[in-house]
Amino acid sequence: MEAEAGAGAERQRDGEGDTAPLTETAATRPSGEARKWKRPRDGDTAPLTQAAAAGPSGEAQYSYLPVADALMEAPNALVCLFAVVSEIGATVHSRGTDFTVTLKIVDQSRPSGISVTFFAENTALLPCVRSSGDVISLHNIMISVHHEDSFFKYNKKFSSFALFEGKASTECRPYQHSAKYKYHAGHDNEILTKMRLWLVSHPLGHNDIELQLMSIKSDSAFDLVCKVLHVHEASNGVWILYVWDGTDTPVTEFQMMLDTESVTSPPLHLEEEPLPREVLCTLPCVGSVLRVFTNSFFKEILHFQKGIYWARFCNITCKQEFGMWKGIMLPVCRVRLLSNENGSVVERLKMFDRRIATKVHRWPMASLPNASDITDVMEHKSVGYITLMESLTHAEVIHKFKTLVRVVAAYPCQPNDLSLLVAGRNGMRLTLEDPTARIRAYIHKNDGVIYLCY
DNA sequence: TTGGGG
Structure with missing residues (x-):
């Protein structure tokens, strides 16, 4: 006898129920239909009757x-x-x-x-x-x-x-x-x-708002689909997840610090200690890596430690600290692991591929689409741009590069006085950032060349 | 046994 099948509604018992409709639910199921499973008795290690x-x-x-x-x-x-x-x-x-x-x-x-x-x-x-x-x-x-x-x-x-x-x-x-x-x-x-x-x-849907790193907001909960690249256990039971989705975090609302006192330089990272270089070198050079702070309540952290995974962070929140984006996972958050075939993951990867295919993929996304407004340095027009992350992880400590950054702070002069520097003034400390990193840059003039050191 | 989206 061929068994009758329904969407979870199959009942092939003693010949009954051979027309179970696809739409049947507990509410529509005819009453009086006997449940025939027997319960295991207390103390039994195996059920008396199986289904x-x-x-x-x-x-x-x-x-x-x-x-x-x-x-x-x-x-x-x-x-x-x-x-x-x-x-x-x-x-x-x-x-x-x-x-x-x-x-x-x-x-x-x-x-x-x-x-x-x-x-x-x-x-x-x-x-x-x-x-x-x-x-x-x-x-x-x-x-x-x-x-x-x-x-x-x-x-x-x-x-x-x-x-x-x-x-x-x-x-x-x-x-x-x-x-x-x-x-x-x-x-x-x-x-x-x-x-x-x-x-x-009836595709599986998510009703919650789902944002990419490029569209995150402060102080409102949302879902984030991203790749967990690294996990770090900081002090006091705090865990930091380093997550990426291929887009750039938005420009923060940060009052530029006119760094008149040397002690007021803004921090370069949210962590107590910066990532060791060997870890930094494993992170992508294009797209922001958001630091998500949480505690060890999330058992998924153990899973993340074993490798790189895509995940959905449900009900995550973000805030800005010192002009840097900080992700926060409170107990109300949930983490769901996603496979590479998951629709949202495929969408993220396709978007990143499209970005990489453009000539300006190393420019901050926030600077686009008005990239033509940017005045290029004439004598280095043919030199391609790199991100600060690429510079930080460059194989050679001393290297020349061209980058598109935001000046976060400057000492001792105002950042729009760069002309003074070019005119011959020595010694200037800038705090520069792009969506991939924030650096301290010490500029001095030497043989007509401006050096950034950090 | 365990866990059971605290």
């Missing part, structure tokens, strides 16, 4: 419930689901002996989603979701109630899973499955296809 029954061929037939229906089952009941992964948590050590990861899944009956927590002895046994929007099949996961909220818990002894590509694929074989997963081609394929069709008309 499967032998089919005519003797193979287990898994009865997939809509998520909303599954949640109406009693605590500790075992259910089978076919759903879409909407959010991917970080894989971390549990407080016990296992590794754990939490996924958020959605289906038509529960668009707001619900968490599923997995445990396994090693990370290879955990689901490794390639992209949000992928489809997951879950067999015999347990309903768990905590503070009146329901969740699903994957038990490594009797649960199993399979992961499938999302709506763009026609591949019906799972790209990853647990050892115990019982795959039924006809049965699973039909549900998978319907789930993908549903996804086409």
